[in-house]
Amino acid sequence: MNTVQVMLGDRSYPIRIRPGSLADLGETLVREFGAAHVVSITTPRVGEAHFETLARGLSSADLAHQRLDVPEGDRAKTLSHASRLYDSLIDLEADRDTVIVALGGGAVGDLAGFVASTYLRGVALVQVPTTLLAQVDSSVGGKTAVNHSRGKNLIGTFFQPRLVWIDPAVLSTLPASELRCGMAEIIKAGAIWDGEFFAWLEKNAKGVTALDPELLSEAIVRAVRIKAEVVGLDEREAGLRALLNFGHTLGHAIENVLGYREIHHGEAVAIGMMFAARLSERRELAPAGTAERLEGLLDCVGLPTELPDALGVTETREAYLRAMTVDKKVRGRQLGFVVLSEIGRAKVIKLTPEEVFEGADQ
Amino acid sequence: MNTVQVMLGDRSYPIRIRPGSLADLGETLVREFGAAHVVSITTPRVGEAHFETLARGLSSADLAHQRLDVPEGDRAKTLSHASRLYDSLIDLEADRDTVIVALGGGAVGDLAGFVASTYLRGVALVQVPTTLLAQVDSSVGGKTAVNHSRGKNLIGTFFQPRLVWIDPAVLSTLPASELRCGMAEIIKAGAIWDGEFFAWLEKNAKGVTALDPELLSEAIVRAVRIKAEVVGLDEREAGLRALLNFGHTLGHAIENVLGYREIHHGEAVAIGMMFAARLSERRELAPAGTAERLEGLLDCVGLPTELPDALGVTETREAYLRAMTVDKKVRGRQLGFVVLSEIGRAKVIKLTPEEVFEGADQ
Numbered sequence: 001m002n003t004v005q006v007m008l009g010d011r012s013y014p015i016r017i018r019p020g021s022l023a024d025l026g027e028t029l030v031r032e033f034g035a036a037h038v039v040s041i042t043t044p045r046v047g048e049a050h051f052e053t054l055a056r057g058l059s060s061a062d063l064a065h066q067r068l069d070v071p072e073g074d075r076a077k078t079l080s081h082a083s084r085l086y087d088s089l090i091d092l093e094a095d096r097d098t099v100i101v102a103l104g105g106g107a108v109g110d111l112a113g114f115v116a117s118t119y120l121r122g123v124a125l126v127q128v129p130t131t132l133l134a135q136v137d138s139s140v141g142g143k144t145a146v147n148h149s150r151g152k153n154l155i156g157t158f159f160q161p162r163l164v165w166i167d168p169a170v171l172s173t174l175p176a177s178e179l180r181c182g183m184a185e186i187i188k189a190g191a192i193w194d195g196e197f198f199a200w201l202e203k204n205a206k207g208v209t210a211l212d213p214e215l216l217s218e219a220i221v222r223a224v225r226i227k228a229e230v231v232g233l234d235e236r237e238a239g240l241r242a243l244l245n246f247g248h249t250l251g252h253a254i255e256n257v258l259g260y261r262e263i264h265h266g267e268a269v270a271i272g273m274m275f276a277a278r279l280s281e282r283r284e285l286a287p288a289g290t291a292e293r294l295e296g297l298l299d300c301v302g303l304p305t306e307l308p309d310a311l312g313v314t315e316t317r318e319a320y321l322r323a324m325t326v327d328k329k330v331r332g333r334q335l336g337f338v339v340l341s342e343i344g345r346a347k348v349i350k351l352t353p354e355e356v357f358e359g360a361d362q
Numbered sequence: 363m364n365t366v367q368v369m370l371g372d373r374s375y376p377i378r379i380r381p382g383s384l385a386d387l388g389e390t391l392v393r394e395f396g397a398a399h400v401v402s403i404t405t406p407r408v409g410e411a412h413f414e415t416l417a418r419g420l421s422s423a424d425l426a427h428q429r430l431d432v433p434e435g436d437r438a439k440t441l442s443h444a445s446r447l448y449d450s451l452i453d454l455e456a457d458r459d460t461v462i463v464a465l466g467g468g469a470v471g472d473l474a475g476f477v478a479s480t481y482l483r484g485v486a487l488v489q490v491p492t493t494l495l496a497q498v499d500s501s502v503g504g505k506t507a508v509n510h511s512r513g514k515n516l517i518g519t520f521f522q523p524r525l526v527w528i529d530p531a532v533l534s535t536l537p538a539s540e541l542r543c544g545m546a547e548i549i550k551a552g553a554i555w556d557g558e559f560f561a562w563l564e565k566n567a568k569g570v571t572a573l574d575p576e577l578l579s580e581a582i583v584r585a586v587r588i589k590a591e592v593v594g595l596d597e598r599e600a601g602l603r604a605l606l607n608f609g610h611t612l613g614h615a616i617e618n619v620l621g622y623r624e625i626h627h628g629e630a631v632a633i634g635m636m637f638a639a640r641l642s643e644r645r646e647l648a649p650a651g652t653a654e655r656l657e658g659l660l661d662c663v664g665l666p667t668e669l670p671d672a673l674g675v676t677e678t679r680e681a682y683l684r685a686m687t688v689d690k691k692v693r694g695r696q697l698g699f700v701v702l703s704e705i706g707r708a709k710v711i712k713l714t715p716e717e718v719f720e721g722a723d724q
Contacts, residue, residue: 079445
């Protein structure tokens with residue numbers, strides 16, 4: 001079992017990564033946390049694929065447990081679904097000793113995390129991410145959220161899980177498009193923090209997306225290690241953690257404008273990263289060729305690299321500008337925009353939304 | 363200006379107490395926090411009495427500021443009011459640099475605190491409590507909450523304010539019944555933590571409730587100091603902080619059964635404390651005479667000391683039992699019930715809800 005520790009004082013927690021470990025979570029919950037009651041939050045689809053394996057382990061560890069289902073994807077991330085989960089938790093007599101297990105992708109993790117952080121002012125949360133994106137990114141770091149009609153993730157908390165339990169074997173049932181989304185965040189981790197890992201990905205990304213067990217596990221462990229390190233240095237995104245938003249400022253705007261069902265998060269982030277890498281070169285912040293290497297790696301795993309202009313270039317740009325001003329990363333009137341200094345190193349510069357598009361081809 | 367510090371590492375904050383200080387908050391927000399934008403959350407009634415004074419100070423410190431009103435009292439503490447506040451904050455372009463000022467009693471503080479802790483995953487919160495109860499109790503310690511149809515405060519967060527700003531002069535407009543409620547928490551602080559303060563109250567409680575400025579300020583400072591000390595030792599109620607629930611387990615049940623409009627929180631807590639003090643004597647945990655001293659002090663400020671039996675003794679007891687099992691302080695099947703060891707010292711014992719009433723006269 002690979003263990004990566006997130007170092008946050010009394011909120012520290014381990015991330016455990018091992019193929020085939022899903023059935024063993026129950027025993028760990030009893031042994032390490034003294035858990036007695038578990039409520040799993042999942043979706044019908046994820047539940048059908050994986051709940052039985054999880055439940056077997058919970059039962060054989062003598063844990064009282066129930067399952068609550070929420071709808072698939074971002075539709076579930078609303079205050080009203082959170083409210084229904086509160087009702088169900090009260091019905092199940094969940095108390096402060098109850099452990100909430102988030103079994104699913106990023107949306108389930110965000111919603112279950114928000115509920116865990118606000119039910120009885122916080123109960124223990126264990127993230128069991130079942131998508132590559134959630135495994136390498138959203139399950140680590142304690143961001144929880146629900147959406148608001150005016151923007152994604154506008155309501156949420158910082159609330160660290162007690163444990164993140166990653167079983168790469170569950171990814172075998174994942175659609176290729178969702179694998180690609182996870183790859184976007186893995187590539188991001190290398191691009192902003194670890195040039196050596198980026199170079200490793202240039203060699204092995206194909207093998208990772210083909211689910212070669214060893215390569216997949218190594219990619220997850222290395223990406224998770226980067227995320228854990230950054231979060232440990234800056235839990236509440238006061239500084240360094242903002243680097244993880246590389247590609248996300250524009251990425252969120254793209255999702256917002258096209259609609260969350262029209263484009264996957266990872267695709268939007270890939271486009272956002274490419275845009276930011278080109279901007280970095282244009283402003284002479286990064287050496288020539290930086291964007292090209294990023295493009296090569298994104299291409300290789302089938303991620304898009306160009307801005308969609310569904311509405312025509314000018315209208316789309318206007319729409320992105322509007323979307324960026326309600327994005328939660330806006331501080332004052334300027335954006336903190338993440339640029340690359342080189343492959344493996346990033347920094348935040350301040351730009352107005354208008355400056356973001358200055359001199360861009362598209 | 364009296365300052366009491368809540369010591370919680372990087373979440374430490376000062377509580378400042380001075381009569382007539384309301385107009386000076388603005389200048390402090392600029393000087394100490396570099397604030398540029400303030401949104402005050404208050405109620406029509408509190409706003410009418412005090413907002414102008416606060417606003418004058420904000421304006422003369424050149425702070426951009428707006429005011430949002432929520433309904434009076436516990437009616438405001440719902441997810442749907444929180445949701446409306448999110449809408450308004452987005453309309454006002456509140457961002458992570460915005461400071462939310464909670465100007466009001468406990469309900470406003472709980473709701474505004476919940477919203478501040480969940481809007482954009484947390485923005486700075488300043489508590490400006492305008493009731494005695496909120497000044498000595500709810501504004502300090504970082505508990506935020508909204509109610510659920512099935513129980514009070516079932517949804518909430520632990521989220522420390524950046525500053526608590528107490529102006530005892532605002533209490534001059536407070537109804538006597540609300541002053542009494544604050545006295546219940548002040549008496550509680552002495553009863554569980556500081557026998558000397560309790561004795562001081564036995565001499566001076568009448569003067570405090572008559573709003574003698576010096577006695578009132580001293581009572582507030584001493585009660586706040588106790589609250590700050592306990593919270594500093596145990597932010598998340600894993601142990602010691604539970605002592606602050608003295609009188610509250612049954613108190614909440616009484617409020618729940620009678621309805622929150624039928625009995626004030628402080629009255630319910632007074633009854634709960636008396637019940638717990640008698641239970642402490644009955645179980646020979648506290649010396650004889652303990653309950654009598656508490657009764658004397660509660661009587662002296664006009665707080666009730668006997669369980670209301672509106673529904674007849676047996677039915678009421680049943681209702682209390684049911685109410686206690688959904689109370690958020692229930693861990694497993696037993697209650698953590700706070701008893702006195704003597705005046706000035708308390709501890710938690712484990713009781714089933716049924717044992718709570720064992721051998722009670724009523």
